[in-house]
Amino acid sequence: MQHHKLATIEDVAAIAGVSIATVSRAINEPTKVADETRRRVTEAIARTGYTTNAMARSLRMRRSNMILILAPDVGDPNFSNILVGLETEASKRGYGVLIGNTQNDATRETDYLRFISSNQADGLILFTGHLPYGFGSDAGPARLPPMVAVNEPVSNSDLPFVGVDNFEGARIATEHLVSQGHRRIAFIGHSTSKAVNQLREAGYRAALDGAGIALDPRLILDGDGTTESGRQATEHMFVRDVLPTAFFCVNDATALGVIISLNARKYDLPREFSVMGFDDISFASFVTPSLTTMKQPRLKIGEEAMDLLLALLEGKPLKKKEVLLRAELIVRNSVSRVGRN
Amino acid sequence: MQHHKLATIEDVAAIAGVSIATVSRAINEPTKVADETRRRVTEAIARTGYTTNAMARSLRMRRSNMILILAPDVGDPNFSNILVGLETEASKRGYGVLIGNTQNDATRETDYLRFISSNQADGLILFTGHLPYGFGSDAGPARLPPMVAVNEPVSNSDLPFVGVDNFEGARIATEHLVSQGHRRIAFIGHSTSKAVNQLREAGYRAALDGAGIALDPRLILDGDGTTESGRQATEHMFVRDVLPTAFFCVNDATALGVIISLNARKYDLPREFSVMGFDDISFASFVTPSLTTMKQPRLKIGEEAMDLLLALLEGKPLKKKEVLLRAELIVRNSVSRVGRN
DNA sequence: ATGATTGATGTAAAGGTTTACACAAACAGA
DNA sequence: TCTGTTTGTGTAAACCTTTACATCAATCAT
Structure with a gap:
């Protein structure tokens, strides 16, 4: 029927x-x-x-014109904006887009590979930062499908990568703080494991170096990128009583934690402390004070990534193995000139 | 190769x-x-x-085990959380999920139907509030695929629908304001065209009615659900000098506009005015004051919708043509007891 | 006039499944 | 012993394309 x-x-x-x-x-x-x-x-x-009939066509051609997107959290607003770019570009080129929510679960990751091995998808966009479990495995096909990593590069692999230029962005952000007269600038979000954090910290260090400001290691605090970690780091600073005039946070979520902590302590922002984020996620303009931050070109990231993958798929020579897009400084109200009190 | x-x-x-x-x-x-x-x-x-080989299988079985999701804006955070539910349920049942970003563009909508007519997708989830252009058309197949509408019911059709119970949610929200002693409660977001707005207004009216509060038509203001419309409506109230003690807003975006406007006028919230939203979008907890609102069960909406569609697809008898899920009251800091000044 | 080339079309195979139908063996009931 | 049923398996068709190869007519070069 x-x-x-x-x-x-x-x-x-x-x-x-x-x-x-x-x-x-x-x-x-x-x-x-x-x-x-x-x-x-x-x-x-x-x-x-x-x-x-697309099925008959795909069967004969050994090509589905579908792209599988694997992401740890499809609900993440950061992801969903990139998704728009991915989808737009794919659609423009006659490809469909399939999504898989892995939740960082090995079983789910392996499971989604059935789309690849059963020919339901021709290529793979990876947000996970690692190859899906089950790829290097014994049973799996030796041949890997065309893949592009987005946001998080895939460690120990030369997978093409598209993302924001974290180093450069962090440098610009820090330079902005310097330009406002800050010299005691904290970095919140040091991490030994997260590549993104490391790049942003490196940009921060480069900017200080470029401005001839000596690094104070006590102003570099650990953080995993969560709001809670930002809050804790701030509290820690007050406990130790080693204070900066400005906080450069590894991302907006962390910056929010810092702001919450400072607000709770009744400081008047940005007069008494400046706070800078990175990402420009949706709430950045709604916090009080609204957050000065680096905006990720999410739409563009999606488009570039898909473009790269399709080029790979269609056997065209790649222009680059790595596309780094510039983050844009968005000036709002959480940063002011130092020493206005 | x-x-x-x-x-x-x-x-x-x-x-x-x-x-x-x-x-x-x-x-x-x-x-x-x-x-x-x-x-x-x-x-x-x-x-x-x-x-x-899924292609060969699909060709033979005339079934792709794929579901196409058509949404006007894939980047909308409200959508993306529902998407998680949709994807989770689909994946659990062995289906894949294909997404289409229509941007309310007729051409794109028609274009995506190729997935249906070419057998690449077995069913359709609609966020658009209307049948895709090209469906009722002459050339198109007389037979419609199994479809379920989410969020926005599809007008003049008896398509199965899954969404939040707007009427009931608005009633609960308004009753909460009443329980805090408010009797002059404004409704921001009257609309002659948007079904959602109308249902929420109806819930508001029902609550007032139930509490024996006479309706003051001057407290009902137009709004299209944008932040700007919330701001304008509030300004309008001050111009006319007909003021409520509480604002019930058709959604959080509108509520944000109201808060911005009141903050700009240096009112102390929530002491002088209470503001209530609807949706619980991500920034709701970050505004100052953090927003008391009705939370949409987005994950659940997605799961239920997919469950309904798959039931339809597998020929099982439907329990209901319409699934209305309850919104949950989230108490934060934008509502207080009336008359504390 | 002849052979070679070009252009337009047709024939048939291949792609990898699922499944109706046929078949054989084993078994049950009489 | 015979008939009818059950169980397990195989054969071959069907699902709908794309495309290598063959065919044939028309055009061209010599």
């Missing part, structure tokens, strides 16, 4: 009075068929409402 | 010393094959690393 019976290429061929091969050619290589024939085929297609 | 040559059912059959039919049965209807045979097949599968 599902399908009446969709029109097939044979129906079209019969009506147009040609063979199915000709119909196929009229559709896929129009120049290879005579004008008059093409006209008849086009008309027959219109009359039957024919659409080529 | 792409694929070495994946193992097929024939390879497995050869190794196990059975026919391909038996292999297929061993996989899909294990009870129908003898224990010993099944063992041999399983082993052969393990040895070859065989995965069934």
